Amino acid sequence: MSTPMTRRDLRERMESGEAPAMASVPPSPRRRRGIGRMLGDVLLWIAALGGAVCIVLVILAVTAQITLIMFRTGSMSPTIPAGSVAVVQHVPASAIEVGDVVTVDREGELPITHRVTSVADGPTAEQRVITMRGDANAAEDPFPYTVSSVRIVLFSVPAVATLIVGMGNPVVLGALTAAATLLVVWAFWPRSPRRRERGVT
Structure with missing residues (x-):
């Protein structure tokens, strides 16, 4: 049975030039992740x-009324091409300005997302009458929209609508x-x- 080697014995052997037996020192196990x-x-x-x-x-x-909408057509190209997903926020009509890209809900039809070209006062203080046009369209939408609120586009990400639908x-x-x-x-x-x-x- 061998005598345990102390630090002092090891230091003395090192100073005298005598190498300690490496076999007596157990190797430290290493954990390898596959x-x-x-x-x-x-x-x-x-x-x-x-x-x-x-x-x-x-x-x-829930807190900021921010949701997502998908663009199936290219009426807002090249700003927002078909297949894009936009982040929108619900805002009152009083916050609408010319140049904003907004989504308007239409009764009995799909919502429409175009750029606002004009804003006028509506029948009530909360309402506005707006006209819109898609960036890729040559003319404005056929009729104005009377709205009390809209969803304004904050930003969009192209080519992810297909992934979300899938x-x-x-x-x-x-x-x-x-x-x-x-x-x-x-x-x-x-x-x-x-x-x-x-x-x-």
């Missing part, structure tokens, strides 16, 4: 980021849900402790 584990962590971070974005959007929709597909939603479930189960599945290196007790 590629699969690292990929799983990246996917978890992406999923967490997506969840955080969804939570922020819900909070903004994610609304039941098959895609089911696949994403199953993948997220498997990812969470894999991340939190209990693992056996790593085996200690041979020769270390």
Whole structure:
């Protein structure tokens, strides 16, 4: 049975030029993360980021009345091309100015999003009569709109409407849900402790 080596013994051997036996010092184990584990962590971070974005959007929709709209046509090109998604905020008619891009809800028809070309007082103090025209259109819309509120475009992101529409597909939603479930189960599945290196007790 060998006598344990103290720090003093080790220092004396070093000063005398005698190298200590390296075999007596147990190697420190190193934890190595596999590629699969690292990929799983990246996917978890992406999923967490997506969840955080969804939570922020819900909070903004409730507190600041900020929502999203999709552009199916190119009437606002090149400013907002078809396939873009715009972030809009609900504002009173009194806040409308010429040059704003706003969405007007029409009874019995789809909403329309064009640029405001003129603003006039409406039948009541809260209402305004506005005319609009799409940036890609040669003429203004056929008739003015009497509004008490609109949704004003804050900014837009091109070429993401198709992705959002695709994610609304039941098959895609089911696949994403199953993948997220498997990812969470894999991340939190209990693992056996790593085996200690041979020769270390």
